[in-house]
Amino acid sequence: MDELGLEVVGQRLEPDRAVLACRVVDSDQWCRRCGCEGAARDTVTRRLAHEPFGWRPTVLEVTVRPYRCTGCGHVWRQDTSLAAEPRARLSRRGLRWALEALVVGHLTVARIAEGLAVSWNTANSGVLAEGKRVLIEDPHRFDGVKVIGVDEHVWRHTRRGDKYVTVIIDLTSIRDGTGPARLLDMIAGRSKQAFKAWLAGRPEAWRQGLEVVAMDGFTGFKTATTEELPQAVTVMDPFHVARLAGDALDRCRRRVQQDLHGHRGRTSDPLYRARRTLHTGADLLTDKQKQRIEALFATQEHVEVEVTWAIYHAMIAAYREPDRARGRQLMENLITSVSRGVPAALTEVITLGRTLTKRAADVLAYFDRLGTSNGPPRPSTAASNTYAAAPSVSATSPTTSPDHSWRPAASDPNYTLDCEEPLNVSPTLARTLRSTNSIESMISIARTHSMNVKNWQNGNMALRWCAAGMLEASKQFRRVNGHLHLPGIRAALDAYVAAETVGTVRHDEPVIAA
Numbered sequence: 001m002d003e004l005g006l007e008v009v010g011q012r013l014e015p016d017r018a019v020l021a022c023r024v025v026d027s028d029q030w031c032r033r034c035g036c037e038g039a040a041r042d043t044v045t046r047r048l049a050h051e052p053f054g055w056r057p058t059v060l061e062v063t064v065r066p067y068r069c070t071g072c073g074h075v076w077r078q079d080t081s082l083a084a085e086p087r088a089r090l091s092r093r094g095l096r097w098a099l100e101a102l103v104v105g106h107l108t109v110a111r112i113a114e115g116l117a118v119s120w121n122t123a124n125s126g127v128l129a130e131g132k133r134v135l136i137e138d139p140h141r142f143d144g145v146k147v148i149g150v151d152e153h154v155w156r157h158t159r160r161g162d163k164y165v166t167v168i169i170d171l172t173s174i175r176d177g178t179g180p181a182r183l184l185d186m187i188a189g190r191s192k193q194a195f196k197a198w199l200a201g202r203p204e205a206w207r208q209g210l211e212v213v214a215m216d217g218f219t220g221f222k223t224a225t226t227e228e229l230p231q232a233v234t235v236m237d238p239f240h241v242a243r244l245a246g247d248a249l250d251r252c253r254r255r256v257q258q259d260l261h262g263h264r265g266r267t268s269d270p271l272y273r274a275r276r277t278l279h280t281g282a283d284l285l286t287d288k289q290k291q292r293i294e295a296l297f298a299t300q301e302h303v304e305v306e307v308t309w310a311i312y313h314a315m316i317a318a319y320r321e322p323d324r325a326r327g328r329q330l331m332e333n334l335i336t337s338v339s340r341g342v343p344a345a346l347t348e349v350i351t352l353g354r355t356l357t358k359r360a361a362d363v364l365a366y367f368d369r370l371g372t373s374n375g376p377p378r379p380s381t382a383a384s385n386t387y388a389a390a391p392s393v394s395a396t397s398p399t400t401s402p403d404h405s406w407r408p409a410a411s412d413p414n415y416t417l418d419c420e421e422p423l424n425v426s427p428t429l430a431r432t433l434r435s436t437n438s439i440e441s442m443i444s445i446a447r448t449h450s451m452n453v454k455n456w457q458n459g460n461m462a463l464r465w466c467a468a469g470m471l472e473a474s475k476q477f478r479r480v481n482g483h484l485h486l487p488g489i490r491a492a493l494d495a496y497v498a499a500e501t502v503g504t505v506r507h508d509e510p511v512i513a514a
Contacts (some may be wrong), residue, residue, distance in 0.1 A: 004092060005082035006062060016054045017117060022062045024078045029068035032076065038067030046080065049090050049116040051097040057117035059092055085129075091124055097129040102127055104436040130474035141184065142206055147171040149181070149214040149237070149374040150221050152190040164190035168198065171214060182424040192220035214372040216240035217355060217364075222362070236362035237373035238319045243356060245312040247281060248348040252308040255276065255348070260301055270296050271305065278309055281316075286486055308349055311338060328367035335360050424492050430481030445473035 001022065002007055010021035029038050035364040043063050064078050082345040084091050090098070094116055101115070110152045113123035135141065136303040149169045156163040165186045173179035187198050199207060210229055214237045225234050255272045258263065265272025273436035274296050285293070297306045314334050321327030356363060366372060425433065446469025456462055 003082070005080070011012045013056075017057045018058055019059050019061060022060050024062065024064060024083075026079065027065075028076075028507050029076045031067075031074055032341075033074045034069060034072045035154060036069050036073075038069045039077070041066045041075075044077070045431050046084075048084050048088070048094070049118050049122075050094045052115045055115060057115060057499070058151055059117070087119060088126070089170030090126045095126050096134075096367045099130045099134065103131075106128050126382055135183075136185075144204070145170050145172055145184070145206070146173050146209060147212040147214070147369075147372055148184065148210060149372070150195060150225075151216055151374045152218070153186075162189055166190055166198070167195050168195075169374065171372055171374075172210075173445070174373075175212075175369070179333075190218075190220075192224045195221055196224035196228055199224065212369055214374055216374070217359060222359075226327065226381070228267065233369065235365045235369055236359050237365055241356075241363055241374055242312075242319070244352060245315045248277060248352045249305075249308045249312045252348040253305050253347070255300065256305055270299075271302070278305075279312075280484075282313075305345055307346060311349060311352070324367050324370065324434070328364055331364060331367065333359075335363070346441070348365060358415060425489055425496060426482055426485045429480075429485045429489065432480045432482050441476075442470065442473040446470055449473075 005025050008020050008022050008024040009026050012019040012021075029040070030036070031038055042382075043065055046062045048060040048062060048063050050060045052058055062081060062082070062083060063125060064079060066075060066077050068075050082092070098116065101108070101112050107115075109124050109127065110120055113120045116123060119124075128278045147170070149171045151167050152164050153167050154163050155165050166188070166189065168184045170182040170184050185198065187194050205417060207229060208231065210231050210232045211219075212235055213225045214235045215225070217240055218235060222234055251475035253271050253275060254265070259267060260271075261269060265275065267273065270292075274292055277285070277292055279291065296302055311334070315331070318327050318330035318334060321330060335353070335356045338349055339357040340353075342349050342353060344350075393443050446466060449472050450465040453465060477494070
């Protein structure tokens with residue numbers, strides 16, 4: 001409470017909240033107009049939502065003294081600006097907790113409002129104001145920036161208004177390996193003029209210090225960077241390059257589906273059943289999925305899909321190559337192979353080759369500047385976010401050896417995967433496990449299901465209602481992102497526990513009640 005200028009004089013713990021009675025430490029009895037001493041006139045109570053005590057909302061009841069000047073008659077109250085903003089309902093420490101819960105804990109605004117016992121609008125307005133004060137208005141947030149990334153984001157899903165914003169992030173710590181990326185700014189719109197105006201508004205010295213700009217395939221960002229930052233190197237990050245190849249694969253699959261069957265994909269169509277499997281890495285495929293792919297490519301009518309699939313996986317293999325020089329050469333060979341001599345039937349590959357040829361310098365620049373990417377540390381597809389192994393094929397050689405196609409990349413002794421030690425959690429699954437939203441959603445649904453129960457007879461009744469609420473919540477369950485990596489983390493947990501446990505652990509011994 002010292003940082004808030006308050007002193008706690010009492011407390012009251014209730015079942016649903018904790019109340020702290022406080023008083024302002026500084027008396028503040030001198031008139032701000034004439035300097036005369038004021039006389040105290042009764043007291044008023046100001047209630048502020050504070051940082052929760054555990055998950056119990058905490059309320060500060062601050063006793064504030066009004067004063068009346070004995071000289072000029074001016075009336076004022078004790079200064080509580082250290083505790084909260086004027087007319088605010090959240091204390092400064094409560095605002096800080098809410099901002100950390102949103103940014104670090106990945107909690108929703110609804111969960112933050114519940115923890116503070118305030119409305120959603122109050123919590124949202126407080127987080128926005130505190131974030132702007134602490135993060136956006138920080139004069140030093142642009143210091144030391146050498147590498148930036150720019151990308152668009154869809155924030156409005158309505159028909160009216162501009163639904164895009166341009167996001168600028170700091171990738172310097174990613175390139176140097178000193179920490180995660182950092183958000184620099186978000187500007188309305190997605191255009192060359194929007195990004196160019198933002199760059200023009202930065203100091204000249206700061207712009208001259210930029211070395212690399214990572215971006216997607218949007219030419220507006222490329223043109224704005226060339227005009228405003230002529231000394232900077234533009235890099236097309238692998239996340240979006242792999243996305244181009246993945247989209248080409250999907251478009252080819254849909255076109256072949258229409259040509260063969262005359263309708264969109266159905267559950268009984270082989271191409272539709274394999275839509276996700278085509279984006280999955282060979283080292284993650286099950287035996288059933290391998291048989292599905294082999295049966296799919298055994299049909300001559302699907303040769304165009306096989307060629308596009310091979311190009312997509314060859315691109316992933318180039319990015320996964322540990323040797324930068326060899327990875328660059330693989331990518332250069334791939335761009336050359338799809339830029340000329342492609343059969344006219346492969347319209348998606350021709351379009352992909354035209355784009356890669358136009359941005360070849362930006363695509364190849366990544367191999368000289370690893371870490372300059374807006375996406376995950378290793379390329380992943382938007383559909384499955386899994387790492388793919390690639391067969392060595394060209395656009396004019398549609399058939400491949402089955403033995404070569406299914407050789408896992410992990411069998412290479414030089415193969416490395418960016419994971420979190422010591423459990424080798426993939427980045428996709430790690431992002432899911434860092435958030436408690438999935439657990440909180442189930443708890444919220446179970447709580448709503450039993451909210452009308454007023455007379456709890458015993459613990460068994462509570463368990464039955466909890467189980468009924470969980471069954472109701474299970475109807476809305478979906479597979480979490482990275483679920484294919486769950487067997488791997490389970491095996492790693494078993495190995496980790498076995499290594500840390502001394503002696504033999506037995507789980508099948510009978511339990512004897514005390």
